[in-house]
Amino acid sequence: MVRIRLRRVGGKKQPAYRIVVTDQRAPRDGRFIESIGYYNPRTEPESVQIDEERALYWLGHGGQPSDAVARLFRAQGIATSLAESPQGDAAGAVEVA
Numbered sequence: 770m771v772r773i774r775l776r777r778v779g780g781k782k783q784p785a786y787r788i789v790v791t792d793q794r795a796p797r798d799g800r801f802i803e804s805i806g807y808y809n810p811r812t813e814p815e816s817v818q819i820d821e822e823r824a825l826y827w828l829g830h831g832g833q834p835s836d837a838v839a840r841l842f843r844a845q846g847i848a849t850s851l852a853e854s855p856q857g858d859a860a861g862a863v864e865v866a
Contacts, residue, residue, distance in 0.1 A: 773827055774835040775808065776801060785809045788819060788838060790827050803827075808841060819845055 770793045777798055779785040786808045789801035805827070806819035824847050828834070834842060842848050 771802070771827065771830070771832045772835060773805070773824070773832045773838050775837055776804075783811065785811070788824075788841070790823075790832060817841055817845060819847065821845070821847055 771790060772793045773788065773790050774797075775786040776789045776791075777784055778787055787804050788806040788808060790803045790805060791799075791801040795801065803823065805823045806817070809816045819841065824842065828847075839848070
């Protein structure tokens with residue numbers, strides 16, 4: 770199964786995360802299929818950049834977001850875009866929790 774999840778980067782006690790599409794069995798910081806954005810919780814306000822087109826593509830093709838990524842998608846409005854897109858309807862709309 771394909772998952773959309775966070776991959777930790779950055780130094781010790783200085784976390785930053787990349788939003789990646791990966792196989793569910795791969796380790797957290799291991800192999801990934803594609804990087805679709807980043808999340809930095811250390812800035813004020815938190816900085817988030819997500820390639821919405823690629824996120825919708827992977828959601829439409831069965832990608833399951835982790836809880837943290839689903840929260841970021843909701844904050845960016847990507848969950849609502851999926852429900853409105855014709856691709857989401859054709860692929861059987863995936864509900865982002």
